[in-house]
Amino acid sequence: MNLLLLEEADFIGPDRVVLGDRRLTHMQEVHRSAVGHSLRVGRIGGLMGTAQVLRLDPREAELQVTLDQPPPAKLPLTLVLALPRPKMLRRVFQTVATMGVPRVVLVNSYRVEKSFWQTPFLEPEAIREQLILGLEQARDSVLPEIVIEKRFKPFVEDRLPAIVEGTLGLVGHPGNHPPCPRALTEPVTLAIGPEGGWIPYEIDLLGKAGLQPVQLGERILRVETAVTALLARLF
Amino acid sequence: MNLLLLEEADFIGPDRVVLGDRRLTHMQEVHRSAVGHSLRVGRIGGLMGTAQVLRLDPREAELQVTLDQPPPAKLPLTLVLALPRPKMLRRVFQTVATMGVPRVVLVNSYRVEKSFWQTPFLEPEAIREQLILGLEQARDSVLPEIVIEKRFKPFVEDRLPAIVEGTLGLVGHPGNHPPCPRALTEPVTLAIGPEGGWIPYEIDLLGKAGLQPVQLGERILRVETAVTALLARLF
Structure with missing residues (x-):
């Protein structure tokens, strides 16, 4: 997972998401994320950017996201x-x-x-x-x-x-x-x-x-x- | 399996092989081989060609092989x-x-x-x-x-x-x-x-x-x- 993809349902505000599934496991076990860390994210069907970890507990993570980069071009x-x-x-x-x-x-x-x-x-x-x-x-x-x-x-x-x-x-x-x-x-x-x-x-x-x-x-x-x-x- | 590969140990004569493993299963289940049928074969490390089924029973197959084609070129x-x-x-x-x-x-x-x-x-x-x-x-x-x-x-x-x-x-x-x-x-x-x-x-x-x-x-x-x-x- 080189990019953490965000679903519409993850958004609790315009730039806030809460995650609690395999993506949380990945953050914990592969990225070894901690509060304050940032990681690459993308909104499915939308822009990509970075997210900062605001809160991390065993059941969920809350992230603040900045989505400002276009996804890569598709093939014609x-x-x-x-x-x-x-x-x-x-x-x-x-x-x-x-x-x-x-x-x-x-x-x-x-x-x-x-x-x-x-x-x-x-x-x-x-x-x-x-x-x-x-x-x-x-x-x-x-x-x-x-x-x-x-x-x-x-x-x-x-x-x-x-x-x-x-x-x-x-x-x-x-x-x-x-x-x-x-x-x-x-x-x-x-x-x-x-x-x-x-x-x-x-x-x-x-x-x-x-x-x-x-x-x-x-x-x-x-x-x-x-x-x-x-x-x-x-x- | 688009080519049946023959090991040295399969040869019982210069142009005769006997097979009895997953290759036999493949002949039976995928090719639905029968006596007289022919199939593509290659000798590991050697030439490729065709084989004719001489004998086929539930435990082994005997084939007569004609190896006369070079394998495809490798990449440099x-x-x-x-x-x-x-x-x-x-x-x-x-x-x-x-x-x-x-x-x-x-x-x-x-x-x-x-x-x-x-x-x-x-x-x-x-x-x-x-x-x-x-x-x-x-x-x-x-x-x-x-x-x-x-x-x-x-x-x-x-x-x-x-x-x-x-x-x-x-x-x-x-x-x-x-x-x-x-x-x-x-x-x-x-x-x-x-x-x-x-x-x-x-x-x-x-x-x-x-x-x-x-x-x-x-x-x-x-x-x-x-x-x-x-x-x-x-x-």
């Missing part, structure tokens, strides 16, 4: 991601939040097992928990938007073209394709497939929506690694 | 890594093997907790297990070399300069440094710090050994994410 990107398996999904939520992805569309694909859609990790509170861990890691205060599209074809045919419009549309796909471009400054729409990859029908449909295949070499990466590698290459 | 890199916390360490071993790092030096640092050096995940067999998972993911058959250097100063002063010689020496470090270079083809020596980063004394000593600081932006990445992002950017 919409990430379309075939739903990963549940264990990977949690880490992917952290990774996209850490890397600064502003919007992720989780989509079905032929090679996504149906059972993956039943995971409790897709509950809004579970998603938010992982995103916050990723923001705390990166020092960012703005949650990415997570959109869930359980049906591939209606999403790709009806809604994806409007997302791709005005952006460079790419789909990560192994094979004899151009290499993933580097150091872009323009907005990008990037699709990343499931374990085992997209099937040809899906690549065709993504192509009609404006996404062209690019590759990262012959090594097959886990989804989480592929997300990080593609973003580090693109931007 | 030595990675010097401050020892990560144990849970992260296992994933980092997988990641470096998947990404094609040929040599990793695990080194101490001021911000590495002493207890991390006690982890059973540093036992040779435990390291090898994670590296093999990473190779199976990437489709590679050559294990990276893992070197353990428990003392920072003697390693950096006495042995690091010879590693850096003839390579571009870089150390990933947040701050007002040049951005990490892109798309290199020359050999690189790259050092990545612990959670919380290198201390100034360490940056000084690494600099004297020929490693210059570069940064990836203001977001703070977990070690595993930083490794992937730096490698995807550099090569």
Whole structure:
């Protein structure tokens, strides 16, 4: 936790918060906070800054906050991601939040097992928990938007073209394709497939929506690694 | 598992192997192999190719192998890594093997907790297990070399300069440094710090050994994410 994130419900005044959960534990056990110490904070969806410890007891901490710094810029990107398996999904939520992805569309694909859609990790509170861990890691205060599209074809045919419009549309796909471009400054729409990859029908449909295949070499990466590698290459 | 890796002990003839462990389970449950099916294999430290299932029973599988393809090229890199916390360490071993790092030096640092050096995940067999998972993911058959250097100063002063010689020496470090270079083809020596980063004394000593600081932006990445992002950017 490199940034302590503040929820609306923590505020007891315009610049006063009271905390009493894992963040208090972290202050005590990792930061070894004491009255008078200061630490980095951010208001979820708002500015970042510092907080001074006014009161600290075993059950809660009261902080005075000064929020005067903008969060870091997000990447100019919409990430379309075939739903990963549940264990990977949690880490992917952290990774996209850490890397600064502003919007992720989780989509079905032929090679996504149906059972993956039943995971409790897709509950809004579970998603938010992982995103916050990723923001705390990166020092960012703005949650990415997570959109869930359980049906591939209606999403790709009806809604994806409007997302791709005005952006460079790419789909990560192994094979004899151009290499993933580097150091872009323009907005990008990037699709990343499931374990085992997209099937040809899906690549065709993504192509009609404006996404062209690019590759990262012959090594097959886990989804989480592929997300990080593609973003580090693109931007 | 995108490649089934064969150990020397599996060979019962020049082109015959018998398997009976988690690889058999994987063949049965994931590949749903049957006699006559073929699958991708690689000999650890050797060539890759295909294997045909000759016999399959609940306890073992016999395969005829044809090994005729070289493994993918490794990156021209030595990675010097401050020892990560144990849970992260296992994933980092997988990641470096998947990404094609040929040599990793695990080194101490001021911000590495002493207890991390006690982890059973540093036992040779435990390291090898994670590296093999990473190779199976990437489709590679050559294990990276893992070197353990428990003392920072003697390693950096006495042995690091010879590693850096003839390579571009870089150390990933947040701050007002040049951005990490892109798309290199020359050999690189790259050092990545612990959670919380290198201390100034360490940056000084690494600099004297020929490693210059570069940064990836203001977001703070977990070690595993930083490794992937730096490698995807550099090569």
